[in-house]
Amino acid sequence: MHSTQGYEPQKGAKHPQGHLKEAFNIGYEPQYDLPEFQDASIDGTAATAPNVWPAAPEAKGFEAAYTTYFSQTIRLGRIMIRWVTTWFLHRRMSH
Numbered sequence: 001m002h003s004t005q006g007y008e009p010q011k012g013a014k015h016p017q018g019h020l021k022e023a024f025n026i027g028y029e030p031q032y033d034l035p036e037f038q039d040a041s042i043d044g045t046a047a048t049a050p051n052v053w054p055a056a057p058e059a060k061g062f063e064a065a066y067t068t069y070f071s072q073t074i075r076l077g078r079i080m081i082r083w084v085t086t087w088f089l090h091r092r093m094s095h
Contacts, residue, residue, distance in 0.1 A: 006052030027051055032071040034078055 005027030010020045029050060030038040053063040 005049055007054040008052075009054075024054075026066065026070060029067075029070075032067055033074050037078065 005025055008021070008023045008025070010022045027049065053059070
């Protein structure tokens, strides 16, 4: 399966106006989420396919840095959602 997630080199796509395009589109990968959200039923469709990482020597460390950032961002989001949900439930129950 071809993944549209991750690194897309200049030769990979053209901008509609003819300019060269280079991109990195990070996608969700369950292994970077909290354990309770790493659902084994995710089927590997394009939305959950592994990201393609640049292989160039100058990109060394990019994958580790980005996955650390992505993992911490997901975890922070999950914590914030739990906090807000708890706050709303507590507020609703006390009124």
